[in-house]
Amino acid sequence: MEVGLQLVLKSRNKSRTLYIAFSSEKDCNAVHDAVSNYLPADCRTEETPIIEYTREWVKGKLSNYDYLAIINTYSQRSTLDLT
Numbered sequence: 239m240e241v242g243l244q245l246v247l248k249s250r251n252k253s254r255t256l257y258i259a260f261s262s263e264k265d266c267n268a269v270h271d272a273v274s275n276y277l278p279a280d281c282r283t284e285e286t287p288i289i290e291y292t293r294e295w296v297k298g299k300l301s302n303y304d305y306l307a308i309i310n311t312y313s314q315r316s317t318l319d320l321t
Contacts, residue, residue, distance in 0.1 A: 244257045
């Protein structure tokens with residue numbers, strides 16, 4: 239059951255990660271849908287190929303913590319899209 243929502247907030251040289259755990263998948267999805275309406279078109283979501291995050295991590299643009307959190311999110315799916 240997916241009941242967590244992770245937001246990575248970036249500004250210039252800083253990034254902060256906010257993880258929110260909900261009591262139900264329904265509540266999590268409702269907040270995700272509401273927040274998604276305000277995101278710019280180029281914002282990355284769980285549909286972004288993992289390779290893009292890997293490239294950022296290799297270049298030092300993504301912290302180890304954030305990269306591991308992203309990998310964990312992707313690993314909970316039935317299959318990984320590594321392309």
